[in-house]
Each structure stands twice: as C-alpha cells, then as structure tokens.
Amino acid sequence: MRSVSSSNLHAQKIEAFQRDGFVVVPDLLTEVELQRFGKAVDESVAIRSRHDTRQLAEKSRYEQSFMQCQNLWEDCPGVRPLTFHPVVTETAARLLGVDAIRIWHDQALYKEPGGRETDPHQDQPYWPIAETDTITAWIPFEGSTLESGAMGYLPGSHQLGIRKFVNIFSGKPEDILSIDALRDCKPVYVEVPPGGVAFHHGLTFHLARPNRTNRTRRVHTAIYFRDGCVRGSERPHPSVDRAGIAMGEVIDSDVTPIAWPRAVADLPIPPTRE
Numbered sequence: 383m384r385s386v387s388s389s390n391l392h393a394q395k396i397e398a399f400q401r402d403g404f405v406v407v408p409d410l411l412t413e414v415e416l417q418r419f420g421k422a423v424d425e426s427v428a429i430r431s432r433h434d435t436r437q438l439a440e441k442s443r444y445e446q447s448f449m450q451c452q453n454l455w456e457d458c459p460g461v462r463p464l465t466f467h468p469v470v471t472e473t474a475a476r477l478l479g480v481d482a483i484r485i486w487h488d489q490a491l492y493k494e495p496g497g498r499e500t501d502p503h504q505d506q507p508y509w510p511i512a513e514t515d516t517i518t519a520w521i522p523f524e525g526s527t528l529e530s531g532a533m534g535y536l537p538g539s540h541q542l543g544i545r546k547f548v549n550i551f552s553g554k555p556e557d558i559l560s561i562d563a564l565r566d567c568k569p570v571y572v573e574v575p576p577g578g579v580a581f582h583h584g585l586t587f588h589l590a591r592p593n594r595t596n597r598t599r600r601v602h603t604a605i606y607f608r609d610g611c612v613r614g615s616e617r618p619h620p621s622v623d624r625a626g627i628a629m630g631e632v633i634d635s636d637v638t639p640i641a642w643p644r645a646v647a648d649l650p651i652p653p654t655r656e
C-alpha cells in the first residue's frame with residue numbers, strides 16, 4: 383500500500399496549506415480507485431435521491447449549487463474505503479500537523495450541469511467543535527476545471543480570526559466577500575487533476591464556480607478533525623447529537639471514529655443509531 387511518504391506531500395505543500403488554508407495534492411488516488419469509488423458514490427447518490435424528480439430550476443437556491451448526500455460511509459460499504467482512504471487521511475493529518483484525526487462526516491457534492499455557483503462561506507461555524515483543527519478533503523472523480531465548478535479559496539483567510547456563520551442554506555446569503563476584513567482578499571480558483579485532492583482548512587473562506595459543462599461535477603468530500611477536540615457549542619449537529627456528546631465533552635464515538643492512523647485495511651464499524 384502507498385503511504386504519504388511515497389506520495390507527493392512535500393514540505394512545501396504543508397507550508398502552503400498552513401499559510402494559505404488550502405492546497406491541491408496531486409496523485410493521491412489511482413485511476414482504478416477513481417473508477418471504483420466514483421461508481422460507488424454515483425450509486426449511493428442515485429439511491430438517496432431516487433424520489434427527487436425535480437428539475438434543477440425547481441430546486442432551492444442552495445440545492446441548485448449541488449446535490450448533497452451525507453454520511454455515505456455509514457450505509458454504503460463501497461464508499462467507506464474512500465472516506466477512510468489511508469493516503470487521503472494521512473495527508474489530511476500531516477497537513478493539519480496532528481497525530482490522529484477522526485471523521486466528522488462525509489458527503490457527495492454533485493453539481494449538476496447548469497448548477498449555480500456555491501456561495502462563499504466558512505465551514506467551521508456550522509460545526510459545534512471548539513477547536514479549529516479541521517480539514518476537508520475535496521475529491522473530484524474526474525478532476526475539476528474552471529468550467530465544471532472548480533473551488534475557489536481566499537488565501538490566508540483562515541488566519542484572520544473570523545468565525546462567521548453565513549446562511550447559504552435558505553434564501554440569498556449576505557455578501558460576505560464585501561465585508562471590510564475580506565474586501566482585499568480575492569478568491570483563487572484551482573483546478574484539480576484526476577487523482578488529486580483539494581484540501582481546505584475549516585476556517586478558510588471558499589466558494590465554487592457554476593457548472594457550465596453538460597456533465598455532473600462528481601465530488602466526494604470528507605471532513606476530519608483532530609482527535610481530542612471537544613464540543614464547543616449547543617448548535618445541533620448529528621455528528622455529536624446522535625452520540626449524546628454534551629458541551630465540553632471530547633468528541634469520541636462510533637459516529638466519528640478515528641480516520642487515521644488505522645491498521646492496514648481496517649475500516650470502522652458504522653454506528654447503528656439514527
């Protein structure tokens with residue numbers, strides 16, 4: 383099995399992530415893996431969305447940015463080895479500079495042909511995690527291009543001391559990019575080559591371009607946090623509420639198992655609770 387030491391995680395990548403709050407790491411997944419995991423996520427998205435017959439134009443503004451299917455690792459055995467992929471998870475831990483990480487949740491983010499842009503936001507304010515040792519792995523099965531819905535990041539915005547909840551879920555969100563603290567910080571859009579993974583810090587402001595192609599932009603993401611983080615607010619969230627983790631308690635349950643390090647080929651047993 384490959385490990386990060388034999389992949390492309392040079393010190394410059396770690397420095398870039400810590401400085402900019404995002405980085406693209408090439409060659410983490412093989413062509414065979416992209417085919418296998420892409421098929422597994424496609425099937426899971428099809429099952430989860432089988433009752434939704436709406437056209438794109440009939441969906442909410444938020445849903446026009448992407449189809450979102452969460453916690454696929456739990457009920458889709460074919461997706462589990464991707465969310466807990468040893469090279470992806472080790473890379474995430476090395477970028478964060480921590481010894482062990484847990485899964486917060488995973489999700490497919492499928493931007494349909496004609497899908498609108500993803501509105502700018504930070505992720506961390508959506509999560510009741512006290513510490514900010516959080517990272518998302520954004521894994522496009524066919525790579526991503528400016529035309530297909532590439533991600534854009536505001537470099538260094540994770541270090542500005544901002545922790546702002548932007549409501550992108552209903553109605554038109556506030557224009558967060560025009561606040562004084564961000565006005566001089568322009569998004570950098572990045573294309574990801576097939577097999578590459580884009581990582582961003584939980585405090586990095588980010589957005590994505592519309593999908594101007596006639597193919598769905600197929601992306602799986604996994605959010606990881608440092609082992610030992612505690613619940614920092616009462617904000618409801620299934621990743622802590624399902625396990626009854628109270629304010630101030632360490633976030634440690636079968637809902638958020640260790641993602642790295644794990645023994646070779648050892649995958650976590652998903653929770654049975656709703």
Ligand SMILES: O=C(O)CCC(=O)C(=O)O
Nearest residue numbers: 491500505518520590603
């Ligand atoms: O894929 C997208 O369009 C947005 C992704 C995103 O916001 C995230 O992964 O936090």
